[in-house]
Amino acid sequence: MNDANTTSTHTLKPARQLADLPSRFPGESAEYRRARNALLAEEIELRRQIERVAAQRRALPPGGIVPEDYRFDGETGPATLSQMFGAHDTLVTYNWMFGPQRARPCPMCTSLLSAWDGEMPDILQRVAFAVIGRSPIDRLVAFKEERGWRHLRLYSSGGNTFNRDYAAEDPAGDDLPALNVFTRAGGVVRHFWAEEMGPSTADPGQDPRGAPDPMPLWTILDMTPGGRGSDWYPKLAY
Incomplete structure (x- = not known):
């Protein structure tokens, strides 16, 4: 059901x-x-x-109206937040921890995005989906090609305040992961929901995570005798 x-x-x-x-x-x-x-x-x-x-x-009641139509650099040129919706009325965004200060992207984000890449053709039947990073778009795309991603749609937020406004950048300017959902109706774009569970809401002895956990990796490991373990994380290469 x-x-x-x-x-x-x-x-x-x-x-x-x-x-x-x-x-x-x-x-x-x-x-x-x-x-x-x-x-x-x-x-x-x-x-x-x-x-x-x-x-x-x-x-949930209507969320806040998005303060501006943020402009991003996409794989095929500039795009605004409202344009990312395409034909849909719902847009999901994930902020990828691959800012210009990082030599390589976050392994945890990368593992999650690799799983989502395989599901993306199905997801895009229902909603629009954008992966946002603060590095220049060419750098994001180069890693996409290295990783073999085929379906994720990448955008650079290096020239706007989207990361800071929607909780994907800490006060020191370091990028953080963030999952947000936006809606569009009558030409008005609103924030609908964000993943707000993190270190401050984590239980003792557990890594910060949301519920349900969006990572298929952990869902599978939770079904095994050893569980997630306490000394293992994904890597960019093995």
Whole structure:
């Protein structure tokens, strides 16, 4: 069920009832199945919580009007924020930590963007998507070619204040990652939502991250016995 709003019109069965499955896999013990079913009930509750949060996000009141139609340098020439929407009424932007002060881009951002590049043809059916970095556009494109990205649309914000205005630059001028969503209606562009979880909201012993986590890498590792680990991060090359 894709639309969380539909769940409000139905009485949901208790998660524990849905999770009461018989033995399913070769050699599993009764102890394993009891523990697995208890975990399955929690996974069902987590799915329901994700749906509730998504519905609450969609119901946000109108966000602030964007103060200016920022001008960026794109791969095919200059482009304004409003032009990035194309035919869509929603624009997602990701600020890539590859500013002019960096010799190489952030490995974590790069890992995330590599995953999104494969999904981008599907994403672009629903919304517009722009990857923004503060380095000159030629430098951004050179790394795109090195990495083999095919579908990401890159823009340089080196000549505007977009990074500073939308939380992708700290007071010292260092670039930070940022995920923002904008909407356009009647010619008016508004800010809809931003990822605002970070170091100040992180729980003890955990890396700062949002929820749901947008990185497929961590989603996969969270399903394994070793989890994410505490001493490993993606690299630009292996």
